[in-house]
Each structure stands twice: as C-alpha cells, then as structure tokens.
Amino acid sequence: MVNEYIRYRVPQERAGGFEAAYERAAEVLRMAPQCVDYELSRCLDDPACYVLRIRWTSTDEHLRGFRGGSLFAKFFAEIKPYVADIEEMRHYTNTAVAGPGAAAAPAAPTLHEWAGGTDAFVQLCDAFYRLVRADELLAPMFVRMDPEHPRYVALWLAEVFGGPTSYTEERGGYRHMLGKHLGRAINEAQRRRWVNLMLDAADEVGLPDDPEFRAAFASYLEWGTRLALQNSRPDADPTHDAPVPRWGWGIAPPYQG
Numbered sequence: 001m002v003n004e005y006i007r008y009r010v011p012q013e014r015a016g017g018f019e020a021a022y023e024r025a026a027e028v029l030r031m032a033p034q035c036v037d038y039e040l041s042r043c044l045d046d047p048a049c050y051v052l053r054i055r056w057t058s059t060d061e062h063l064r065g066f067r068g069g070s071l072f073a074k075f076f077a078e079i080k081p082y083v084a085d086i087e088e089m090r091h092y093t094n095t096a097v098a099g100p101g102a103a104a105a106p107a108a109p110t111l112h113e114w115a116g117g118t119d120a121f122v123q124l125c126d127a128f129y130r131l132v133r134a135d136e137l138l139a140p141m142f143v144r145m146d147p148e149h150p151r152y153v154a155l156w157l158a159e160v161f162g163g164p165t166s167y168t169e170e171r172g173g174y175r176h177m178l179g180k181h182l183g184r185a186i187n188e189a190q191r192r193r194w195v196n197l198m199l200d201a202a203d204e205v206g207l208p209d210d211p212e213f214r215a216a217f218a219s220y221l222e223w224g225t226r227l228a229l230q231n232s233r234p235d236a237d238p239t240h241d242a243p244v245p246r247w248g249w250g251i252a253p254p255y256q257g
C-alpha cells in the first residue's frame with residue numbers, strides 16, 4: 001500500500017469548481033481496482049491549500065495499472081484544469097509511527113484474549129477430542145491421529161482468533177491444515193457432529209458464554225467446517241496458499257460502555 005499526496009493551491013474563486021471536479025473524479029476512483037481509498041482536505045488556516053491523499057495498492061499499480069488503464073482518461077479530464085495548481089505530487093510509504101490517540105474508540109479485545117488465551121483453546125481441544133474418541137460418527141476418522149493433534153488444533157484456533165501465530169510457525173499455516181483435510185470425504189452428518197461436539201466442549205471447559213463471544217465462535221465453526229467439508233471432497237481443487245483466517249467479533253463486539 002502506498003499513499004499519494006497531492007498538494008494544491010487553488011485561488012478562492014476557483015475553489016468551488018475544484019471541489020466539484022474532484023467529486024466527479026472520485027466516481028472514477030471508486031471504480032478503480034488499484035485505489036484503496038481517497039480523501040481531499042482543505043486547509044482551515046489557508047483555504048487556498050488542499051491536500052489530496054489517495055491510497056493505492058502499490059506505486060506500480062497506480063502508475064501502470066491506473067494511469068495506463070481505461071478509467072484514467074475520464075479521471076484526468078475532470079482534474080486537468082487544476083494540474084497547474086499542483087505544488088507537490090509524490091508517493092509516500094507508511095513508517096512504524098502510527099497509532100490511535102486517547103480520543104479514539106478503544107480497540108475491542110481479540111476473541112483469543114476474551115476466551116482466556118491459548119491455554120483456554122488447549123483445554124477446549126483436549127475436551128473436544130475426548131468427546132470425538134467416544135463418538136461413533138467421528139472416532140473412525142481420528143483413529144490414527146497424532147497424540148499432539150489436539151494441541152495443534154488449539155494453536156490453529158488461537159491464531160485464528162487473534163492470538164500468536166504459533167500454528168503458522170510450528171506447523172506451516174494454512175497449507176498444512178488444508179493438506180490434512182484433503183481427500184477425507186467428510187459428510188454433512190460428520191461436519192455437524194464436529195460443530196456440536198465443539199460447542200459441548202466449550203460448555204464443558206467453561207469458555208465465556210456471553211452471546212457476543214459464542215456468536216463469533218459458532219460462526220467460525222460453521223464457516224470452517226463447511227470449508228473443511230468442501231475441501232475434503234475427492235474432486236476438490238482448493239487454493240493451497242491462503243492466509244490463516246483471522247476471525248473477529250463480526251457485528252457485535254462486547255459492549256464496553
């Protein structure tokens with residue numbers, strides 16, 4: 001990601017036309033796949049000064065992709081009358097200096113923190129695989145599992161829910177997890193049992209039972225198991241190099257009023 005900053009000095013009598021031109025040009029930015037977002041600010045102390053910030057996916061995507069693409073002509077036609085008013089037009093990269101101030105909304109804890117950290121997921125998976133071993137639908141699938149398997153799945157869940165990236169470092173991330181499901185031909189009854197036993201295990205070990213946490217937890221289980229089922233079909237051809245998903249609160253973070 002790269003920030004393009006364009007500083008303009010536009011005389012008062014042309015300011016209205018300038019802002020209107022950028023409102024029209026912004027329609028093009030909204031359609032451009034290389035544009036992340038944009039923002040035009042006007043200086044309060046010196047109203048002739050404007051700063052336009054456009055975040056691009058990369059400098060190359062901006063210069064070659066956008067400027068060389070089919071949308072550029074319409075964009076440029078709108079802003080052309082103001083090119084002579086440009087005082088600076090350059091790309092900037094972010095530094096490590098960035099962060100919220102005290103007035104910003106407090107960040108919600110991660111699901112990993114809320115659950116009680118990685119230990120909570122280790123306990124969850126120990127309980128879950130105890131249930132699995134005693135379950136007639138699932139036990140046959142796991143007869144040859146590594147004794148460390150419950151811990152690996154716990155590390156996976158901890159990473160997904162915003163904890164440390166230990167699964168990626170120890171086990172090889174998404175690609176490794178996917179490889180373990182390929183060709184397993186998981187059926188719907190087994191998938192549903194997997195979800196049910198996870199929810200039973202969550203109760204057994206006392207994972208937080210507030211509606212917000214359980215809704216987020218259950219939504220991941222639904223998503224993840226449906227994906228595992230699809231990827232386990234004998235004819236599946238999934239992407240092997242996806243990132244480990246990072247699951248958040250969705251639309252209902254804890255109320256911290």
Ligand code: HEM
Nearest residue numbers: 144145152153156171177180186190191194221224225228
């Ligand atoms: C949210 C859903 C799921 C998650 C997060 C998950 C996670 C994982 C992970 C991380 C591994 C690899 C552990 C390692 O590094 O060795 C694994 C393996 C495995 N998973 Fe899943 N899984 C899910 C759903 C399912 C379902 C629905 C089934 C079957 C009903 C299933 C069956 C298996 C089996 C049989 C293995 C291989 C066990 C072995 O090593 O023998 N998984 N899973």
